Amino acid sequence: MDDDLYLSIGNQTISGWTDVRITRGIERLPSDFELGLTELYPGQLDRVVVQPGDECQVMIGSSLVITGYVDRYTPSMDAHSHTIRVAGRGKCQDLVDCAAMWPNGQISGTSALDVSTKLAAHYGITVACDVQNLRPIPQFNLFLGESCYEIIERISRYSSLLVYDTPDGNLTLAQAGTVQAASGxxxxxxxxxxxxxxxSDQRFSKYTAYTQSVQMYSDIGVAGNVIAVVEDTGVKRPRERVIIAEAVQGFQDLAKQRATWEMNRRIGxxxxxxxxxxxxxxxxxxxxxxxxxxxxxxxxxxxxxxxxxxxxxxxxxxxxxxxxxxxxxxxxxxxxxxxxxxxxxxxxxxxxxxxxxxxx
Structure with a gap:
């Protein structure tokens, strides 16, 4: 099987890279790459035309890995060799780097998919989601200067979704995968x-979660705490952790969800x-x-x-x-x-x- 690496920019496809690093993950956005070419005698690499900002595709054989942009092009030379290095990231870099554009700065009555789609569309990126019947997003306001990713990541957590990019450069909202590779x-x-x-240092025997109104002295405040407790039986000695859940009024099951998440994530x-x-x-x-x-x-x-x-x-x-x-x-x-x-x-x-x- 062809496992050569190809960088396609416009009508030019460059192969023969001597130094390759491509990284993708479900806890990183965007995917990124760094490639290097070396020749002993300067001349051939001069024909490689790469400019920062160029749209590009990175392929391993016939398999697309990253669709994005060149961030940096670095040629160098010494008495013995001539090298070039090309570094870039997936298209979703614009969601991480750039400000969110949303009319009036207020979001209400919609879903994580709808919000993400509207924010990403401004930068030419589409969004897919593998979950149906997403939890409605309550009204909230954007902070001036927030990036698209900051908002998308926040509302996706609220909807129990992971956020990462796909090889075509677009965004996906997904839960932990259930598809298994053909081999291991x-x-x-x-x-x-x-x-x-x-x-074991990050595990605890008991997690107690509280929610408390930050406006407990106002007319609409809630002075009482909502308490939820979960226990990790795998921890054999008393080790207790107290959590302040992010809710401040209503949503009384958040305390239990937050404590259970804390325990399971730390076990994992x-x-x-x-x-x-x-x-x-x-x-x-x-x-x-x-x-x-x-x-x-x-x-x-x-x-x-x-x-x-x-x-x-x-x-x-x-x-x-x-x-x-x-x-x-x-x-x-x-x-x-x-x-x-x-x-x-x-x-x-x-x-x-x-x-x-x-x-x-």
Whole structure:
């Protein structure tokens, strides 16, 4: 299978890159790349025409990886060689870098998909969502100077959605993936190196969540706390954590959601695997893709199922495709339990934070 890397800019396609790094993930926006070419005798690379701001596509063989823009073009030379480096990011960089444009600065009566679509359209980006019947967004105001991404990330958390870009450069709102790769990673088969970080310092035996009105002395304030408690039975000694949920009135189940999310996320992130494999693709020829479930068996690092002999099924959070003269072609994968990627429950509107308390 063709795994050469191609950078397409206008009617020019450049291949033969000697140094490649492409990173995509479900907790990063946008995807980004950095490519390098080296030749011993200056001359050939002069024909490579690249300008910062150029629209581009990065492909591995026939598989599209990033659609975006060139951010930096860096040629250099010395007595022995001539090199160029090209760095860029996906189209969604404009959502991260640029201010949100919204008439009147007030949003109400809509969904995370609708808001994201309207904000992204200003910068020529489309939005897709894999969830139906999204929770309605209560009225809230934008802060002057906020970026599109800051708003989209906030309303997506409220709707329990992850936010990341796709190879075509557009935005996707999604929950933790349920699609599994055709193959996984196994010690002695396709794992060149691996590290698993096990931790307990960020886990607690009991999580107590409170919500309290910040206007408890006003006519509309709520002086009483809403208390929710969840326990992590995997922590054997008393370790307690108190959480102030983001709601301040109404939405009384937010405290329980917030405590449960805190516990599950910390359990999920108590084990993180980072591994290097010798291929950019699974056994079916698909590129390793963020938000895809994958089986992992590393018995020497005590990463296996409860029987100790079978694989665990974790979610790919980030993948970096690399190629250089020192290590050849590799992919570095970061994966955790799916619950590690659950978005944090949040409230958007400080006075009325769920459907039952929004005035009609």
């Amino acid at each position: 990673f196994q010690q002695g088969i396709n794992v060149q190196a691996a590290t698993v970080q096990y931790s 992130r108590a084990a993180v695997v980072t591994l290097t494999t010798d291929s950019w693709r699974d056994s079916a020829g698909a590129l390793w893709t963020p938000n895809t479930l994958v089986s992992i068996l590393l018995p020497q690092l005590k990463l296996a199922d409860e029987s100790g002999t079978g694989p665990v099924t974790w979610l790919i959070g980030e993948v970096t495709f690399q190629r250089n003269m020192q290590t050849g072609t590799t992919a570095t994968i970061t994966a955790m339990r799916p619950e590690a990627y659950l978005p944090e429950p949040t409230a958007l509107q400080p006075m009325f934070v769920d459907g039952s308390t929004i005035p009609q």
